Amino acid sequence: MVSSIEEAVAMKEKGNEAFKKHDWPAAVECYTKAIELNDKEVSFYTNRAQANIKLESYGLAVSDATKAIELDPNNVKGYYRRAVANSAILRHSDALRDWKIVLKKNPGDKNARLQFQECDKVVKRDAFLKAIEVEEPSSAAEGLDLDAMAVEPDYDGARLEKEMTEDFIKDMIQRFKGGKRIHKKYVFQIVLAVKELVYEEPTMVEMEVKEGQSLTVCGDTHGQFYDLLEIFRLNGAPSESHMYLFNGDFVDRGSWSTEVALLLYSYKWLYPKSFFLNRGNHETDDMNRMYGFEGECRAKYKADRVFKLFSESFSALPLATLIGAKYLVLHGGLFSDDNVSLDDIRKLNRHKQRQPGQSGLMMEMLWTDPQKEPGRGLSKRGVGLQFGPDVTKRFCEKNGLNAVIRSHEVRMDGYEVEHDGRCVTVFSAPKYCDSMENKGAYINIGPDYKLNYVQFEAVPHPPIRPMAYGAPGLLNMM
Structure with a gap:
């Protein structure tokens, strides 16, 4: 025996x-x-x-x-x-x-x-x-004179004038695929333009999918530039009628985070009313210092100012998007208090608190996760909390929602429908960090507001390991 x-x-x-x-x-x-x-x-x-x-x-x-x-x-x-x-x-x-x-x-x-x-x-x-630390630090844009910043005559890429163009984006993609960079002046232009656009958006963007339109919701991309290009290859490029929403964690871990952020920002500048970006827990200073984005900005663009401007733009990003009054899309999940409503999100002044901190609505929107058990539990991450199917049901019923769509966690199939269909996780970084065998996924939504899930596989990328620009102490975790 x-x-x-x-x-x-x-x-x-x-x-x-x-x-x-x-x-x-x-x-x-x-x-x-x-x-x-x-x-x-x-x-x-x-x-x-x-x-x-x-x-x-x-x-x-x-x-x-x-x-x-x-x-x-x-x-x-x-x-x-x-x-x-x-x-x-x-x-x-x-x-x-x-x-x-x-x-x-x-x-x-x-x-x-x-x-x-x-x-x-x-x-x-x-x-x-x-x-x-000071309460209101000066902007990294102070003293930055773009008009006086010359682009060298031998620069072999497309030129960016006062407005973003499709031609510039196509040329930028080819440069990035070939291991090249865009001129630092253009990086500043893109980040400053998008910072201004998203700053004026509400904390919870409210949008509809009208006849003749479609919306694609993507989860974490985490600096996996070649997999981001695969989404656009399979699903079509952004346009005024083909809208996209990227639900946070564009950067860190993957070693093409600047390329991902600049491409997403360029589309946001080109299509400000049909291309949407939610903030994730990795669009924050402390995570960027640890998981690679700050180091990547310095390595590729040789200036602290590039990261500082990105940081300011990240803190200006909306925290949620409400789709057709039916789906609340936010990076992490729900709250420690059942009394929190959509109105509380609308009223949240994200500009007053640039970083999420260790508690409060912003932290919970960026960090929480679902659990199978009812009620709320301690976070498996060590940050935030976990919420059960009963919490999701009460929130959706109270706010007239079909479901909450969130990201923030790897799912082996690229997505998962939980909590009796009221909590959907979508994750768009396949073969995450080159160490998991997960698929990626995105969600297509038409005017009927039905959720159509599409899975995709990782594509090859140049031989640069994840976390190439991150803290050395984390490399053994990859």
Whole structure:
């Protein structure tokens, strides 16, 4: 007769096989079954912590690593996993404490030493930024004289005058595909033009799909430029009649984030009334510093001002879009309070609070996730919260909605319909970070307001790894 301990080990081995195949959800399921059979084995928790890190369930990873440390205070993997997870959710001081313990127990670990040094830099940088923080910082556009900025005669790309054109966009796409960049003057022009456009839009844009029109809703693209081009190839380019809504997380992780942001911004400038952008949790300063966008701006355009202007434009983006009074589209999800309504979103002054912080409506709109259980629960990410089907039902009924459409999470099929059809997740970055085997998806909506889901596969891209411009300490998580 096989003992429960032997069964647990067998489940762990199954989990290890799933992990090798990059099937992180199956790995978590197997490790969970192993823990149910034997909850005293440290390796089950550290293995599940690593699988949760791959799934970006950093809060769960911290919990697993902490349990492993409780079972064995000398377990180096527990401290290591917890440090990585805390770094990922920007709890750098907590991570630093664990890196110190890892190095004390294993002083020869060169990777841990590198991560400790990087984490220490981030803690000191954050303290410095907090010390010099002012309530209303001056704009990075101050003193920027675009008229005096010359484009060299030997610049071999299309010229951008005072208005965006389709020809410029087509030329820009070809330049990007060939590994080239556009002139820095044009980057400034595009970002400043879009910043002004989106600043004037309401916090919740309200739009309709009329006869002769269609709308495509896309989820996270995360700097996966070649997959973004695949969406337009399969589904058609944006136009006045073919509207698009990109639901946040355009940048970070993928190593073509500037290309993605500039292409989306160029379409927004060309079609301001039919191309829409919602802010995601990665259109924020702290995430951009950690996950690569700030570093990419510096590496590709050799100027701090490029990132600073993007940052200002991100903070001006709307937080939600209401489609035909039937679907609320926002990046994260619903709220900690059942009394929150569409009117509360309309009234939210996003310009007063540039960054989402750790609490409040803006944070919840960018960070929360659905759960299968009723009610509300602690966030698996370690930031925000989770909301159940009853929460979604009450919100939709109170506000006369068919469903909430959100993004923010990988779905293996590219999308998932949950909460009795009232909560839809769409994710548009296939083979996410080159480490998952997920499809991408987008949603087409016509004047009948039916949701038509389209899946697509990842396409090849040049051999540049994800997070090429991100914090070195996060590279081992990819």
